[in-house]
Amino acid sequence: MATAEAAVHSEGKAGGTPAGGLWSWITTVDHKRIGILYFLSGLFFFLVGGLEALMIRLQLMVPENDMLSAEAFNQIFTMHGLTMVLFAVMPMAAGAFNYIVPLQIGARDVAFPRLNAFSYWLFLFGALLLNSSFFLGGAPNAGWFAYANLTSSQFSPGHGMDFYVLGLALAGAASIVAALNFIVTIINLRAPGLTFMRLPLFTWMTLVVSFLIILAFPPFTIGTIFLLFDRMFGTLFFEPSGGGDPVLWQHLFWIFGHPEVYILILPAFGIISDVIPTFSKKSLFGYPVVVYSGILIAFLGFGVWAHHMFSVGLGPIANSAFSGLTMLIAIPTGVKIFNWIATMWGGSIRFRAPMLFSIGLVAMFTIGGLSGVMHASAPADLQQTDTYFVVAHFHYVLFGGTIFGLFAGIYYWFPKVTGRFLGERLGAAHFWLMFVGMNLTFFPMHFAGLHGMPRRTFTYPAGLGFEGYNLMSTVGAAITLLAMLIFLFNFARGLRSEATAGANPWKASTLEWATSSPPPVHNFDVTPEVTSRDPLWNDGVALPAGEEKFHMPNPSYWPLVVAGGILVAAAGALVGLPVALLGAAVALAGIYGWSFEPIH
């Protein structure tokens, strides 16, 4: 709490432009800069994961292709999943949490700014550690779900699975730390008058996702530690010949893995719940229902994990219960979809890029949701599970849903972060190409799966009828690549364009648009006072005149030292005990330095 208190210590007005230079980024504790770091790192890994996806599609373009070996393909599909879930989508969402949430609640920073920097560095080191495995003897190759006992040292003798355990341990710890930070921030640092039922939906969904993270990651961490012990110390948690049970891993993994799906989609729901009202010039329809349905989705998300395990043979009672609970999730999700449509209905819609991507999300997520209901039904799932039908389903949810939502957020908040606009024509071209590319990639997969094509296969024989669908998917992936190139060009050009955005270019209603673009380092000259749900639309915000005294937290390199020490300790698990002890010593020294760092 020291730093949080520091933020309110009176020490005159910080101001002006933030200092530049590499060192200032390395030592930054400013939520906006950390948000930018998260976002750019996430974007980088999104491109890495995208290249992996392209290699998968090239390999499967024709039957019996040998562009990639079986071993290379298995590493690449494993890393594609891990990268997209943990190192692309989550950090891009975290970038938005960091940058936008304190602005939306009228705060000067998050509750624990140095802890925030620590989360970022630990996530980055986890991502780099895991990806370094490509160059250090081979990446993990047992799928992102890493089902035991294929992951045992007998069946996965290389170091790939060790990188999996260690890289994800770091990334998971980073996520938990960040989530705690956002929970404390949102509960405690809201501006006067900004009650819970006045919070913007994006902040609401950040809060819900943060609770999901702190509840979902621990079971997964337990699973990975069991696996680490099995591999390194010869314990038998997942070893059937020693009384262990590989199905235990599946329970632990999916108790994490299913809420993880909501960790990925709810931020996108939050984004479009802010974007759709802005571009419809109309308040969100049924605000409390949208909030409650988000909470309900998160709650039910913890009770459905075994729908990933219908073919394991848990018996008709368990399968019935998990089928029923899974189908119930369709209700709050359907409610949200109709609330978004009702918001647009009767509004005055502006088809700007953020709105295009938001409407795209509503349509594509609906398809993903409906195919989800199909394999929520356990008997139907026995045919669909582990086939391309499921691949199609979750890409409609995570690409058509999450990625479209994140792009809506990028086009929406780019003017806030940079003071500049992304090109509208290029944005529309990006959207339409991506819309066509994604449908061409993933829609045929429904048919490939129903006609019997399993997932995670590095090749398929000619003659089973899969050829046409796979060719279509690969062409679609190429179109999606073109869309991404247009986006990158647009992004680079936008950064160099003139800063003409002004404080509130979209005439939006929420608090982040009350300050300049980009905001000053202290966000608001005076703490805003909020009296309504759409404060900028109905004079619901007061910015009292006069100067306020406050103190901004100092830059600090200790978070980086602690995260670096943990990285070295994790690497030590692979290299040897002395390195692990060295890393632990560095981390401890860093914690000491951090604790006694003077507040200037």
Place this chain on the structure above:
Amino acid sequence: MTDGRPRVPGHRRILIFTALAIASVAAACGGDFPQSSLLPQSDVAREIDSLFRGILWWAMAVFVVVVVVEGALIVAIIRFRERPGAPRPRPVHGHTLLEIGWTMITLWRIDRPPERSDVRVEVVGHQWWWEFNYPDLGITTANELHVPVGKTVDLRLRSADVMHSFWFPRVAGKRDLVPGRVNQLWFTPDSVGVYPGQCAEFCGTSHALMAMRLHVEAEEDFESWVEQQLREAVEIEEAGDPLVAAGRDLFFGAGGCISCHQIRGTVAAGILGPDLTHVGGRETIAAGVLENTLDNLAFWIKDPHDVKPGNLMLDMGLNDEQARQIAAYLLSLE
């Protein structure tokens, strides 16, 4: 950067989507799908298929509501700058309760153990091939499952190494082979034919190459197959052919084959690899990956890792001629 008229007509996306859907459906109708879950050939598979089709129609109806509502909205916004002020749509969440009820009925129908088990088979998953034991008949074979039509087939599934999943889409849904557990699956095939299947749970390097075939046969064909399988190899292998004789010597000698493979009636009693007693009578080798011809078999024996990366079969350093001889011997084992 002003709010002008929208540049992109909203109805175009519906057209594109419709075109895509039509293209996909057209492609779906054009081909031949021997492994399709949409062409059921057993009681269990038909139950699942009718449930799936029912849910599919509901889902399509919901989707049409969403797209039509959204599409109408967009068209309206483009056509009329005035706010239409239309009534808000009635929330339709699909018929969740109906779907749950329907699912439960199907689930209990297909998940209840069968009243009869006419043919019992023990299935053992290996990286990356299938072992089939018929405990009542005393038969062991690999990768090609023979069953009589119209009889209830009762499978007990287990794994020798990692998780696998048994899947013949035409006759049943998947059932995992879990190390340390015994799972059960059953179905009653209703049409004679040969149906492809394959492992559906990722099980390591050559997971994609763990295929199998289901031979659903008329009662008398199945019985003659059983009779053939019960004969020991020595009875049927008369080595008149010098290629076969040379291959036999290699198989039992320098080739080292017998340390892993069994040929009943001979000294070959290895248990790590598939039983080869009647390998010559199988249609495929290497778990459904190659047609069982002399050339393919020789290629497989010489370079097993070119065919199936990472598999346990050893590369014995044989030359082309030796591999051909062994292949000829094995093909004689009908």
